[in-house]
Amino acid sequence: MSSLLNSAAVKRTFAACFALPFVVLAGNAAADGDGVWKGGENVYAKVCGHCHENKVGPVIKGRQLPPAYITAVVRNGFRAMPAFPASFIDDNSLQQVAEYISKASAPAAKP
Ligand code: HEC
Structure with a gap:
């Protein structure tokens, strides 16, 4: 049981779940490279x-x-x-x- 929770694969999955929303938000804020307007x-x-x-x-x-x-x-x-x-x-x-x-x-x- 504890060996399963401590496995590297589980840790990577947790890291991905927490990091992903921030990457997505940062990507939206930089839409078009120069702000929220599209021309x-x-x-x-x-x-x-x-x-x-x-x-x-x-x-x-x-x-x-x-x-x-x-x-x-x-x-x-x-x-x-x-x-x-x-x-x-x-x-x-x-x-x-x-x-x-x-x-x-x-x-x-x-x-
Ligand atoms: C809240 C309403 C409002 C918004 C939003 C607005 N304007 Fe205006 N604008 C006015 C009003 C009212 C006048 C006339 C001001 C006066 O003569 O007292 C005016 C005048 C102008 C004039 C001068 C027109 C002339 O006859 O010389 C320009 C240029 C202008 N606006 C550009 C813009 C641009 C570009 C945007 C968008 C980024 C914009 N306005 C958004 C209300 C607005």
């Missing part, structure tokens, strides 16, 4: 679109706004718009969403 369109759909396609904020697609202007507004806020810090949208994802918005065509008009 510019993803950030726009999950964050900006809630206000900017629902008449809370002005339409920003289809206006060829310069990416540098968009990133400045997002980091600093602009009158009624709240600022979003790097802890919320990392620099890389912010750059991607700014380029996406700058090049995107205007959203279809809503009824």
Whole structure:
């Protein structure tokens, strides 16, 4: 009995069971290598679109706004718009969403 519990195979199995969840969590946190966002369109759909396609904020697609202007507004806020810090949208994802918005065509008009 005790020889079974002390066997190397049992110890390895325990070690694997405890270590695995941490490896999986670490892998998720590093999705895409640069944060939780999956590119510019993803950030726009999950964050900006809630206000900017629902008449809370002005339409920003289809206006060829310069990416540098968009990133400045997002980091600093602009009158009624709240600022979003790097802890919320990392620099890389912010750059991607700014380029996406700058090049995107205007959203279809809503009824
Ligand atoms: C909580 C609602 C809200 C969210 C979320 C939001 N915005 Fe805004 N945004 C606003 C409002 C309201 C204004 C208009 C501010 C004013 O003029 O008082 C604005 C203005 C702007 C402007 C200036 C538009 C112009 O006509 O010059 C830009 C650029 C902008 N937002 C980009 C973004 C981006 C990019 C995101 C996503 C990362 C985003 N916003 C998310 C509410 C929001």
